[in-house]
Each structure stands twice: as C-alpha cells, then as structure tokens.
Amino acid sequence: MSTTALQSEEALLARIRKQQLIESIDHMSPVYLEGMKRILTVSADTELISAPAYYHAAVHAPSLNTFGSAISIIQDELGHAHIAYRLMRDLGVDTDELIFERDPHNFKYPYAFDVPLDSWIELIVANAFYDRAGYTLLGDVYESTTFGPWKRALIKVDKEETFHLRHGEQGMRKLNQDNSGHEALQEAVDWMFLLTVEWFGLPDDLKKHGEIDCAFPAHFDARVKRWLLEDGPCTWDDVMKRWKARGPKNEEFVGMVQRGKREMLRLLEQEA
Numbered sequence: 001m002s003t004t005a006l007q008s009e010e011a012l013l014a015r016i017r018k019q020q021l022i023e024s025i026d027h028m029s030p031v032y033l034e035g036m037k038r039i040l041t042v043s044a045d046t047e048l049i050s051a052p053a054y055y056h057a058a059v060h061a062p063s064l065n066t067f068g069s070a071i072s073i074i075q076d077e078l079g080h081a082h083i084a085y086r087l088m089r090d091l092g093v094d095t096d097e098l099i100f101e102r103d104p105h106n107f108k109y110p111y112a113f114d115v116p117l118d119s120w121i122e123l124i125v126a127n128a129f130y131d132r133a134g135y136t137l138l139g140d141v142y143e144s145t146t147f148g149p150w151k152r153a154l155i156k157v158d159k160e161e162t163f164h165l166r167h168g169e170q171g172m173r174k175l176n177q178d179n180s181g182h183e184a185l186q187e188a189v190d191w192m193f194l195l196t197v198e199w200f201g202l203p204d205d206l207k208k209h210g211e212i213d214c215a216f217p218a219h220f221d222a223r224v225k226r227w228l229l230e231d232g233p234c235t236w237d238d239v240m241k242r243w244k245a246r247g248p249k250n251e252e253f254v255g256m257v258q259r260g261k262r263e264m265l266r267l268l269e270q271e272a
C-alpha cells in the first residue's frame with residue numbers, strides 16, 4: 001500500500017489531543033502505523049495460536065459436553081484472531097502472507113503456547129491463567145488505545161474472554177474438590193504459573209504489581225515442563241534467548257494453521 005495519505009506526527013497528536021479517535025490509516029502517522037501493526041501482530045498471533053494449542057488438549061475432554069465448551073472457546077479465539085488480522089489488512093498488511101507464509105519462528109505470541117497442554121486439567125488451568133492474562137492485557141488496550149476500530153471490536157472480545165476465564169476458574173474449583181484432583185491441579189500450576197507471569201514481559205518498576213516469592217526470572221526445561229528454581233534466578237537475557245528460540249510446539253502449531261491453506265490450494269490445482 002502507498003503511504004501517501006499518512007499524516008504528520010503533529011497532525012496525529014493534534015487529533016488525539018482533541019480526544020478524537022484514530023479511525024483509519026489516513027489519520028495515522030508513519031510511527032503510529034508501524035506501532036499499531038506491531039501490537040496488532042502480537043494480539044492476532046496470540047489469539048490464532050491459542051486455537052491449535054487448546055485443541056491439542058481439548059481432545060482429552062472427559063465428556064462430549066466438556067469437549068463442546070472447549071471447541072466453542074477455540075472458535076472464539078479464531079474469531080478474535082480474525083478481528084485483529086482484519087484490522088491489519090485495513091492498514092495495508094498482506095495478511096495471507098503473514099499467516100500462511102511466515103516462518104513459525106517469526107510468530108509473535110507468548111512462549112507459553114509453545115509448551116504443550118497435554119491434559120484436560122492443563123487446558124482448564126490455561127483458561128484460568130492464560131485467558132486471564134490475555135483479558136488483563138486486552139482490557140488495558142481497550143482503556144488506552146486511540147485506534148477506534150480496535151477499541152470497539154474489543155467489547156465483543158472482552159465478553160468472550162470472560163467466558164473463557166470463568167470456564168477455567170470454575171473448572172479449577174471443581175477439580176480441587178478431592179485430593180487427587182488437587183494434586184493434579186498443583187502439578188499443572190507448578191509449571192504454568194510462571195509462564196503466565198512471563199506473559200507480561202520484562203518488568204519495569206512501574207509494572208511490579210504482584211509479589212513472586214521464588215527465583216524469577218528462571219530457567220525452564222520445556223521438555224519436562226519444569227522450572228529449574230534450584231538454580232536460582234537467571235537473567236532476562238536468558239529468558240529472551242528462550243523466547244527467541246521458541247518452544248517445542250512452535251512449528252507444529254503454526255503448521256496446523258498453515259496446513260489447511262496448502263491443502264486447499266493443492267485441491268484447487270488438481271481441479272484446474
């Protein structure tokens with residue numbers, strides 16, 4: 001897309017100061033446009049990859065009913081991804097290329113989704129923790145974004161995320177009723193809690209809202225899903241290295257998303 005219609009930084013700021021929302025690309029400055037594309041990519045990728053990540057665990061649902069709720073959550077997530085990618089298309093991004101041609105390593109979702117959820121219990125904890133994290137971050141975006149189309153779209157996203165995290169919290173409460181459920185829950189929480197904290201990125205002093213009483217940041221052994229807390233804290237550089245290398249399921253989950261399009265193209269070619 002040509003960038004002829006973009007505004008100057010001053011014109012953009014003047015609009016924001018008048019408390020007017022940014023409604024389209026021709027209200028944006030080059031810096032605003034790039035920033036918006038970057039944050040929308042993180043949001044869209046996170047929603048998209050949560051679908052295969054949750055599906056990996058949904059197949060362990062204990063009943064048809066619970067499988068149904070998991071699938072409806074997955075459907076919501078694909079809808080959320082669609083919203084964010086659709087907004088990016090209006091900003092001139094080739095979203096087909098972004099979704100289907102991008103190297104899995106260049107997707108921008110939290111590392112947590114690269115670590116497989118292998119049971120129904122882990123899916124429940126993911127709904128309680130990961131969806132809560134997403135809900136918190138998107139609530140922040142909703143409050144502070146000046147991009148009107150995204151702000152309005154987040155009203156629907158917010159309602160659905162509330163359903164997801166309730167699904168998680170109610171599920172955890174139910175599992176916690178007997179000893180074996182409690183133990184299994186604790187085992188999941190042991191590896192999933194800190195991955196959720198990492199979701200919020202590198203802490204600066206302003207961002208320290210909670211207290212963490214173990215080594216953090218820390219090394220994580222993704223193969224066995226265990227924190228090496230006995231080694232003491234690591235540096236954020238170590239964490240960045242782990243995030244950049246991506247985790248065990250990165251290629252598989254992105255592959256699940258990209259495979260459908262390739263199969264469809266192959267079918268169309270055969271017909272032609």
Ligand SMILES: [Fe+2]
Binds near residue numbers: 047080
């Ligand atoms: Fe979502």
Ligand SMILES: [Fe+2]
Binds near residue numbers: 131134161164
């Ligand atoms: Fe969600």
